[in-house]
Amino acid sequence: MLYEVPTGTGELKKIQLDTHPLCALFEQQIVPGSQDGEEVIDVRFRGSLPHDTEAGKDSQLLKVPLTPDLSFLERIETNLHGSPASAYRMGDSYDAWFTQRFGVPTILVYLGDGRRAVLGKTLVPKSAQEPQQKGWITSWTSYITGSQGSDGAPWISFSDVAPLMVTSESSLQDVRERLLNGFPVEMYKFRPNIVVDGQGEDAWAEDFWAELQIGNEDGDGVQKSTFQVTGNCVRCVSLNVDYKTGRPADGEDGSVLKRLMKDRRVDPGSKWSPVFGRYAFLDGRHTGGVTVSVGDDVEVTRRNTERSAWDWPL
Structure with missing residues (x-):
């Protein structure tokens, strides 16, 4: 999940297509075993940087681990549509890559072992039993x-x-x-x-x-x-x-x-x-x-x- 950090407030603001149309220019693809034998998500940006910067020389491809090591990540509290969860910041290099493209201070957050509640009564399914699955693709599913x-x-x-x-x-x-x-x-x-x-x-x-x-x-x-x-x-x-x-x-x-x-x-x-x-x-x-x-x-x-x-x- 991407969040904007407004200057001076520190309050996280979700980055989604309705408020940040540039989201339409990012493409993601899961690539199994592509980085040191680990699965990654390839994130590509199809646009140009919104302002002049040395970062323009950087690759338009960002590789994000599908299951990062949580022991090295900073915990952060998030709230999406009123449903809060404890999550993890992926780190400065990821934040800088997205910040350069959106033109606003941006952080990349991984939910990890966090969970968000399904709010209200009508959306809640009648049962939601925990699937016991193995393997990277079934676990991700x-x-x-x-x-x-x-x-x-x-x-x-x-x-x-x-x-x-x-x-x-x-x-x-x-x-x-x-x-x-x-x-x-x-x-x-x-x-x-x-x-x-x-x-x-x-x-x-x-x-x-x-x-x-x-x-x-x-x-x-x-x-x-x-x-x-x-x-x-x-x-x-x-x-x-x-x-x-x-x-x-x-x-x-x-x-x-x-x-x-x-x-x-x-x-x-x-x-x-x-x-x-x-x-x-x-x-x-x-x-x-x-x-x-x-x-x-x-x-x-x-x-x-x-x-x-x-x-x-x-």
Whole structure:
């Protein structure tokens, strides 16, 4: 997680796409075994530095260890959307790299063994059992999909309010054709983890999805993975960012949020924000790793009769 440290206050301020459009110019990729046999995250910056500096000679690639050694890191208290957690500062070299690109004092924070609570009642999954997994990729998957704390309450990492978001191609097509006059807005603007192609489902059918099963059973007995779909994703000005420039977009590309407001303010708990997509958690009955692949079958196994109501206490 990136935080800005405003001059003079010391109070951390989250760096995210809605307030810092330059986030759109960073790309991340997990690279197994690329640095001394350890897995790293390659972070690339596609833009230019916002001010003249000797740092302009530095590489636009930053390598961040996927599982850093916590014994060398400074603890720091964080708060994201009202859900606090104890975390770790990655160090001066990482802070300097991001500071040079954002043009404001920036620190890189690793959650590590910290946990953030899922707030409110509507987003909380019915179960969030701790998966017992081994291996770097399954452990990482367990980490980002949330789990259960010692008090039995579900937790999340530095995801905003839930570990996963599900959207559908049919709803995106409706936005393009009906609200944006055919403008080809891309799905990446909505930043989902799972995209359903929408066959057999009308646009916006996901508003009422409560549970999905994803995967293809075969002769080897491969089982489908179950996901609990618990709440709506209410949208902000991040939808209007131009991913080529890292700035607010012009024209139709910069009016996505406004157009959605026309008839997508459908969540009774957040009546001023339009909805696109649904938040999801890996079902707690999965005690081992799960695999989801492009092209897997998706089945809606449970639907709500009424719309979810947003109640995260922001």
